[in-house]
Amino acid sequence: MNNLSFKLAFAAIFVVLMAIGANIATWFPLLKVSGVPLTLQTFFAILAGLLLGKKLGAFSMVAYLAVGAVGIPVFADLSAGVIHFIRPTGGFLISFVFVAFFVGLIVEKSEESIKTYLIATFVGLMTNYLIGTPFMYLSLNYVMETSMSLVTAFQIMIPFFIKDFIITMAAAVVLPQFITRLTKAVPSLATTRS
Amino acid sequence: MNSLIIGQYVPKESIIHQLDSRLKISIVFIYVIILFAAETSLNYLLFFILSILCMSLTQIKLSFIIKGLKPVWFLIVITFVLHIILTREGDIWFDIFGFPVYKEAIIKGFEIALRFFLLILMTTLLTLTTSPIAITDAVEELLSPLKKVNVPVHELALTMSISLRFIPTLIQEVDKISKAQASRGLDFRTGKMKDRVQAIIPLILPLFISAFKRAEELAFAMEARGYRGGEGRTKYRELRFKNADYIAGLSFILFLVGFIITR
Numbered sequence: 001m002n003n004l005s006f007k008l009a010f011a012a013i014f015v016v017l018m019a020i021g022a023n024i025a026t027w028f029p030l031l032k033v034s035g036v037p038l039t040l041q042t043f044f045a046i047l048a049g050l051l052l053g054k055k056l057g058a059f060s061m062v063a064y065l066a067v068g069a070v071g072i073p074v075f076a077d078l079s080a081g082v083i084h085f086i087r088p089t090g091g092f093l094i095s096f097v098f099v100a101f102f103v104g105l106i107v108e109k110s111e112e113s114i115k116t117y118l119i120a121t122f123v124g125l126m127t128n129y130l131i132g133t134p135f136m137y138l139s140l141n142y143v144m145e146t147s148m149s150l151v152t153a154f155q156i157m158i159p160f161f162i163k164d165f166i167i168t169m170a171a172a173v174v175l176p177q178f179i180t181r182l183t184k185a186v187p188s189l190a191t192t193r194s
Numbered sequence: 195m196n197s198l199i200i201g202q203y204v205p206k207e208s209i210i211h212q213l214d215s216r217l218k219i220s221i222v223f224i225y226v227i228i229l230f231a232a233e234t235s236l237n238y239l240l241f242f243i244l245s246i247l248c249m250s251l252t253q254i255k256l257s258f259i260i261k262g263l264k265p266v267w268f269l270i271v272i273t274f275v276l277h278i279i280l281t282r283e284g285d286i287w288f289d290i291f292g293f294p295v296y297k298e299a300i301i302k303g304f305e306i307a308l309r310f311f312l313l314i315l316m317t318t319l320l321t322l323t324t325s326p327i328a329i330t331d332a333v334e335e336l337l338s339p340l341k342k343v344n345v346p347v348h349e350l351a352l353t354m355s356i357s358l359r360f361i362p363t364l365i366q367e368v369d370k371i372s373k374a375q376a377s378r379g380l381d382f383r384t385g386k387m388k389d390r391v392q393a394i395i396p397l398i399l400p401l402f403i404s405a406f407k408r409a410e411e412l413a414f415a416m417e418a419r420g421y422r423g424g425e426g427r428t429k430y431r432e433l434r435f436k437n438a439d440y441i442a443g444l445s446f447i448l449f450l451v452g453f454i455i456t457r
Contacts, residue, residue: 004423005416008349009409012356016364017405040398059346063353070219070329071202071321072358079266080202081317082226083310087269144273145306146280174395181399186406188413 006192007052011060014048018064018096019074026078039076042164043171045096046124049103050117050179051189057100065093086143091135098131099124114176121172125164133157202262202321208253211323214439215332221446222320228453229313236456238308244449245315252323259318266314270307277303330354331433348424356412364405371400 021044049057064074065085073080075093084090106120137153140146183190205211210218225241232238249259277299284298321329334351341347375396 004349005413005421006410008353009356009413009416010406012353012360013364013405013409015353015357016360017402019361020364020368020401040394059350060353063350063357066333066350067354067357070326070333070354071317071324072326072361073202074361080321081314083266083314083317144276145302146276148280171394178395178399178402182402182406185403186410188410189406 003192006188007056010052010189010192011056011063014044014052014057014060015064015067015074018044018048018061019067022074022076023078041076041096042099042125042128043168045099045128046103046121046168048096049100049105049124050107050120050175051182052100052104052192053108054101054104056192057104058097061097061100064096068093086139088136088139088144089132090139092128092132094135095128095131099127102127112176114173117175118169118172121168121175125161125168128164129157129161202318203325204254204258204322205325206253206323208251208323209438209442210248210252210319212436212438213323213442214433214435215324215328216336216433217435217439217443218320218324219329219332219336221442222316224446224450225316226313228450229309231457232309232453234456237453238305238312240449240452240456241312242308245312245319248319249315252319254322259315259322262318262322263311263314266310270310273310274303274307277306326358327355327431328433330358331429331431335433348427352424360405360408363408364401367404368401371397371404 018041021040024040045061048060051057052060068074068080068084069082071080075084084093103120103124106123107116110116110119133153134150136157137148137150140148140153225244229241232241249256252259278295281296281299281302284296286294287297287300288295324332330351333354334347337345337347337350380393380396
């Protein structure tokens with residue numbers, strides 16, 4: 001079976017899912033934690049790595065960034081444009097490519113178990129912040145031309161990290177159940193991975 | 195939600211609309227890069243004039259464009275305020291409640307804010323005047339030299355087109371799912387954190403299943419029609435340079451020369 005059609009279709013679907021994940025609170029206002037709307041982007045990027053593998057997962061994230069870059073409002077707050085890549089939060093967007101890649105790498109290398117999922121999710125989250133935060137520092141200093149130290153940038157991100165950590169790790173616990181049910185409903189998804 | 199469904203494209207017959215999408219993307223791309231090299235106020239004036247000229251040529255209502263810029267006013271204001279707070283050198287201009295405001299800060303802040311404004315205006319004009327499909331076609335053609343180094347450019351452009359087609363469909367789906375689950379009494383507002391996160395499943399799982407089922411159907415349809423990658427595929431819409439494109443390209447080169455002289 002030529003897998004190319006399936007690969008492209010699944011990657012395209014993840015582009016749309018990322019767009020929905022970024023704005024999930026628009027439809028489910030209930031998904032708010034003490035007033036701050038929750039985005040499921042990091043979680044969806046991790047899922048891209050888990051479900052599509054490292055290569056296709058990263059490819060779908062590149063496509064997501066490209067769709068946003070050419071002006072389709074798929075980023076958070078229904079916004080778009082290349083400007084997002086130089087904004088302070090741009091690094092978090094760019095990091096999704098690597099998040100999907102590393103998560104895919106871990107899942108492909110080890111057997112499926114809740115432990116693997118937890119490790120992969122944690123690595124994904126760390127990738128997100130370790131790329132996003134230094135990028136925020138660079139953007140604030142060289143694009144916005146203000147002065148802020150790298151340490152301060154990390155300190156600012158700590159509460160966000162804790163929030164994301166709790167949500168993402170809690171979601172990781174339900175992952176095995178989630179993936180089993182999903183691949184049962186859509187069998188070709190299981191064969192496209194790898 | 196409507197803004198996401200129709201995208202930002204406004205179909206019109208203006209000169210800017212009819213320009214080749216490859217040319218428009220290239221111009222905006224170069225514009226964005228050299229905007230960061232702007233130094234003198236004459237530079238900024240040139241950029242300002244070019245952007246306003248393009249804006250007026252699009253025939254799109256000013257109020258509509260300003261509405262499209264709404265999400266970024268915040269960013270522009272924040273940039274300005276950050277500068278006033280963080281700049282601590284030069285001459286003091288005036289005090290606000292004992293907080294000294296420096297002249298340097300005002301000038302620098304205004305400069306950066308203007309830069310952001312122009313940047314966003316120009317990229318917004320691109321998407322207002324170019325249909326998403328024309329954009330993905332142009333992306334494929336502009337990036338095609340990268341095919342030689344094994345970058346899957348065709349695949350990327352096709353993935354982008356497919357996702358554009360699915361955005362409205364899946365958004366309707368999310369709407370349906372949220373209503374369906376609400377009618378069954380699903381509630382996240384109360385309960386423990388763990389329970390609330392667990393309750394994401396009844397929302398996300400149906401979404402993923404229906405999304406991937408649609409993708410699977412599309413893939414089967416592509417298989418049935420013998421899709422075998424980009425090699426040797428022909429196009430229904432061909433991009434072609436017209437006279438207006440050469441004139442627009444030349445004008446932009448003139449602008450670049452003017453920019454270098456005034457720098």
